[in-house]
Amino acid sequence: MDYIEKLKKYAELVVKVGLNVQKGQKVSISADIDAIDFVRAVTKAAYEVGAVEVIQDLTDGPSTQMKYEYAPIETFKKTYEYQKQRIDTHLEERVAHLRIYSQTPELLKNADPEKIAANATALGELNKDFARAVGRFDFSWCIVAFPNVAWAELVFPDLKGEEARTKLLDAMIAAVRADQADPVLAWEEHNRNLNARARLLTEKGFDRLHYKSERTDVEIGLNQHHIWMGASAVNAEGVEIQVNMPTEEVFTSPDFRRVNGIIGNTRPLSYNSAIIDDFKLTFKDGSVTDFEAGVGYDVLKNMLETDAGARRLGEIALVPDDSPISNSGILYYNTLFDENASCHVALGRSFPGALKEGKALSKEDLEAHGLNQSLIHVDFMIGGPDLSIEGIHKDGTKEFIFKDGNWVI
Incomplete structure (x- = not known):
């Protein structure tokens, strides 16, 4: 072309x-x-x-x-x-x-x-x-x-x-698949696959997830009525839209009160056109209690001080290491692309649609259900070939979701 x-x-x-x-x-x-x-x-x-x-x-x-x-x-x-x-x-x-x-x-x-x-x-x-x-x-x-x-x-x-x-x-x-013979048809198939994966995770109904890699060791709680979402969304008028292009993720909003451990980034974060890299966040009872950064420490510090919700998680997203963008070997220095090469989480605002009937709730009611409220929503990448994720049920039984950076369910 x-x-x-x-x-x-x-x-x-x-x-x-x-x-x-x-x-x-x-x-x-x-x-x-x-x-x-x-x-x-x-x-x-x-x-x-x-x-x-x-x-x-x-x-x-x-x-x-x-x-x-x-x-x-x-x-x-x-x-x-x-x-x-x-x-x-x-x-x-x-x-x-x-x-x-x-x-x-x-x-x-x-x-x-x-x-x-x-x-x-x-x-x-x-x-x-x-x-x-x-x-x-x-x-x-x-x-x-x-x-x-x-x-x-x-x-x-x-x-x-x-x-x-x-x-x-x-x-x-x-x-974004615009190089294919029929890009619209390619996205229809892509949506079906990601939405099917999201339905499977919702049906599993995990109580919490345990992430483990060289840079991350954290347990993240999920709301009892959480919903995993796939590539496409449906707006208030019933029209299907694609909010991020590209996208390779399935995602939900966690119970921000139940996050404990350490999360380290695996790709640079561009926040308001400034780079933050080589950083780790320590969570206790859902809030960042300590942090470090090799690049952009002051930018990270100021971001975390935006409001109380800026120190809490509003999203967790699963992306296999064996994804098209990861396999391309390109580091974009832009979250829109880099988050689709890697599992990621977001500090700040949650998604009401990640909770059953959540779209009808006030922000106060959402927060009471563990969905974080904040002025910001900042995704950063934590995945890689050494990441494992276990889904843990309420009875304590465990099931691997990711091993060696890729899906196993």
Whole structure:
């Protein structure tokens, strides 16, 4: 495929499978201007299936860097009423939201960690209603990626410029199955497989899971009425959507109160365009009581101090080491891709849909059932070829779910 054909197939897949845009619907796209070719391709594809308006919310990486260099910290602590009004309007109209990651993960590597933390807290507060609606799948949303040169050169340090970007784009297109003869059909089969795995785990009804590897030794409790979820979701209007492209995971939200042990990362975490790596978190009775980091200690510290829920788990996700992205050998430095090469967990906000009848519960009721509430939701990777996971039933009987990093059930 030439460049234009790649963009066309990728955009059509995002519109038809990811967002599953319906006739008469509004669509919002947030991206960096480095992805403008892809933004235009998605815009065209959305109009072609019947969207009535496509709203573009574009940023610029170098300008963002300037803001963090020159603006006072008070700037990062502020949000404005017009921003809240826009969010409320989008929620009321159930606008479909597409997020395109398109900047280098190291965009803010030299930025003040306190400014990064202040901005994350302010945006978390601004978006808390939006985030709850996302977790309930009140509307269609999807997250994808498109490379810029700086990101590509980080991933492929032996290549430069457009050669690097082309290679990363090809890798991304393969990861989302847009290189296949019929990408839509490929995703239908992929969804069936992951959703079947999720149903099996739900039927098992484990009380807790024990993770064991060189870097991790932790026991994570599950709610009595937990639900495992697969690749696709169904929004409030009954439309099937694909919220992450790519995805190789089945996931649920744990009982945050019942997490004890040590969890260590196995791939770098890019948090708000700053890298955190070689870190370990110690949990006692569900909360992080100690932590260390070889890279990005201050960024990690500030993230954990966002609110009480930032020190608790909101998601656990199972991905085999023998997955397409893992087998590619590519480290993307981006959670959207790297989490699909590895089992992962998330600090922060849980998913209401991970609890039977959870979508109808208030945040207070969800927390009473052990589903964490927070302004953040940050996934990080903990899997690898040495990871084993045992499912433990209430009567104490055990059953391996993973051995040597891969499924055994």
